[in-house]
Amino acid sequence: RDRGGDWSSDVCSSDLHDLQNDFLMHAILMTSSTQLQRLNSASYEEHKIESNKHLQASLRSFRSALNSPTYVSNNFEAVLATTFLFLMHSCSNPTFDPSQPGMDGFLQHACGLYDIIRYNPSCVPRSPFAPLCTPMLLPDISPNSGPGYDLSLMIKTTNPLYTNPGFGSYEAIIKSLTPILEIVESELPFGGASPNALVLYLVHWLSFLPSDFVILVNSHDAKALVIMAHYYAALAFVLARWKRGWWWLRERPVYMIEQTDEFLGEDWEVWMKWPISVLKMCEYESGHWGCAADADADSFSEVGVEEEMGVLLSVDFHPCKLGDESWARKIASYR
16 A cells, blocks of 8 residues: 555555456556556656556456456456456546547446455455445435535426436435545545545445446436436545545546536536535635645644544444345344
């Protein structure tokens, strides 16, 4: 782990057995080339070509490996590490093009991470990546004010422009996201948690999104995009106040909020008000949140930042995707 709390170096560290997997080796070279794109603008295109070359090579081998459950189980750490690196690569190359169909790679690999863990539970405890992939979430909150409440109003409106009766998990996703949205507006910076821990939690939260919601995001469903814009606003807030690490994540939140706002247009302006306001506050050091958060962020020491959990102390085991209550009851019956 580097000084900024990023876990890219953790992912790239492995034993000799794991390094025999060619998809992992290509993924490591892909990530190295991607970071060099950021560090040396003069050779940006050269490293971009190199990164994409290793991405394609890794994907070909990785897809073949995933077809064998036995292979995944026997090479669990290499598979997990490669999934993390794919997630990092897709996040560091944000795209939003409503004119073109296709998956959001960031969401795709995050959801894939959850499935790898869910179908190989016996492998997790002995893995060095266990702290990164243990299924834990903050307790749901039914919002009665603030941005979470605004989202709950959005999904209940009877305006035909905003209705989508074919999807029922909006509410579960909003309730799960609300605790993090409240942290942004809390007088206690970062809810008392280390900013590194919050960023990791937010990245991990994506793993719990149900597949039907991810499909809506990829099809540019307006409500799903507004919910994701609120998610990215919380992420942007934490990153703006914590300047260390996470090089692969920093460009995405602002990009996705601005692109979403432009795509949705005036009809959705009222529902995009909070994410846009967060971006504006992040731009000014004199902003209400900026002053409080910046002052206290400096108080986190190099050691203490990894120990402060604050609101994240209340995370609890969550065995299923958001909204999948039947699976949650099934798991509970075995505990």
